Amino acid sequence: MQRAKMDLWVGLFVVAGIGALLILALQVGNLGTYSEDKSYTLVGNFENIGGLKIRSPVKSAGVVVGRVMDIQFSTKTFDAVVTMNIDDRYQFPKDTFASILTSGLLGAQYVGLAAGGDEGMLKSGDKIMKTNSALVLEEMIGQFLFDKASEDDEGDSDKF
């Protein structure tokens, strides 16, 4: 085979390979939609984070606005400190409400942000004051049984 023709084919091969990498990065991956360098961090303390993981999405009104970057346990307040990276395009008021929710019946857990009505906006490094922790099934069942039992007690006392 001629030298020039071979070079041409190798060039095409390398271009196709790099093109495939670009397709993977931009169309398949999240590089095109979400960039980490244009983001700010928010911190929230949660009583219980349930199954939240690092990289879990942060959503507001169902739209992914950021990701959980770090989860630590605080020995001062004895609760979980969740650090979130939020896209710069989305600003939230100071009284934003953060809660840990589950997508679907069996789905993964995410942080849901519900915007409040405050004039001032949260800045990078700010702490979200109002948080709601994850629902834990055992606690829910325990609460339900406790309520049921106290109801029965009341019913009994009415009889006698």
Added chain:
Amino acid sequence: MPRRIVIGIRGVGHRIIESVWRLGYAARFFSLILLKSGTSIRRFGLIIRELYFTGVLTMVIILVSGLFVGMVLGLQGYETLQKFGAETAVGTLVALSLVRELGPVVAGLLFASRAGSAITAEIGLMKATEQLEAMGMMAVDPIARVVAPRFWAGVISMPLLAAMFSAMGVFGGYLVAVVLIGVDEGSFWSQMQSVVDFRFDIVNGIIKTCVFGVAITAIAVFEGYNAPPTAEGVSGATTRTVVTSALVILGLDFVLTSFMFRGVG
């Protein structure tokens, strides 16, 4: 009877010592390639010629099998996911399984059997026909002139081929799920993009393919260079290249996966 047992045990011991010796010899050979690859990188034309044989000629089989693997994943994923009403997640399933596992591993297996065996057979035959010795006689180092360019061409082409495999597979999944079955196109792509992370999934997949590329081509050139200089020896070396590379790919894949994806989403 005891004599037979002694012979048997002796045979096992001999095999173990032989394989350990071979491993050390392979490590020495590998470092020799790295030491002498300076010349072949300076003469980049040599690598380009080998890139044509290892990369360009392997491209067709990689593209076609990538397409079919993606299509099968789309079909099977749809069948299972629609039971839970989650058929839009088929894009996520196809993309994640291709980028994390199937792309590197299947492309690596194909690369080993298409390009690795060719490298072994070529170098082995060069040795059998005493071309390598003739080169040595003319003060041309056969490792720098024959082995190193093939090694580097394999290392360069493997990640590119695996990326093509994954991209083609995602396209195949798109063809089956969206065009044929009729899953919503918007949610197919957006669910994929919201789950597949560039750094954790795609970059880790590329690291895997680089490791596999080094392993496969190192095995291929080693087996070729050390093939017994007979027709039988070359055929045995070619078989060993494919078998050893397949085992090494699957073993390394387990090790790399347990390092990369433990405790992450």
